[in-house]
Amino acid sequence: DIVMTQTPLSSPVTLGQPASISCRSSQSLLHSDGNVYLSWLQQRPGQPPRLLIYQISNRFSGVPDRFSASAAGSYFTLKISRVEAEDVGVYYCMQATHFPCTFGQGTKLEIK
C-alpha cells in the first residue's frame, strides 16, 4: 500500500497567520490517465471529514480561497493564507491513484 507521510503532526498557528502542511507519498501518484489523485480533507473537532481539495490543487465547492494546494513530485502541500478560528482541526491527505486509497496520519492545526 502507498504510505502517505504528513508533516508536521501538530501545527500551532497564530490567528491571521499562514499555515502549511506537507504530505509525501511513498510512490508517484501519477495515474496512467495522466491525473494525480491527491486530495486534502479537513476534520473539525467532533465532525466527519470534509473534502477541501481534489486532484492536487482544485478547491471543492464552498471551500474558501484562503485554502490552496500544490505539488512538487511526490511532495504535496496544503496552505492556509490566513488562519481563522474555524480552521482548527485535523487535516488529512489522501491518495486514490493506487489501490487501495490511503490516508496520511493527519496534522492537527491548533491556535497558539
Place this chain on the structure above:
Amino acid sequence: QVTLRESGPALVNPTQTLTLTCTFSGFSLTTSGMSVSWIRQPPGRALEWLARIHWDDDKYYNTSLKTRLTISKDTSKNQVVLSMTNMDPVDTATYYCARLEWQQQAFDIWGQGTMVTVSS
C-alpha cells in the same frame, strides 16, 4: 442535496458480526461511476478505508480485512450495507460511509459517522 447516514449498533460483543447500514439520498447507485465506501477511524487515530461498492456491483476490500468484510447494496432502498465478522476490541472506531466522486477520485460527501465499541 446529497446526504449519507450511517446506522447500526453502538456496542458489539467480541467475536460477533457487525452490520452497518448507509442510507443515502440525492444520488443513485445505479448511475455510472457512482460508488460508496466505508471508512473507519479509531478514537484519536487516522482514517482507514475498508470497502467500496460500485454502481455495477463491483466490490473492493481492504486487503488486510478482506476475509472479514462483506459489502452489498440495495438500490431500491438507497442503502449500502457493510458486515464485519469476528469483531475485536481493536475494531472500536467511528465508521463512516462516503461517496467517491468518480472523476475527482475524492470522497466528496461523508456521513456523520457511527461510533461502534467492541466490548464484553
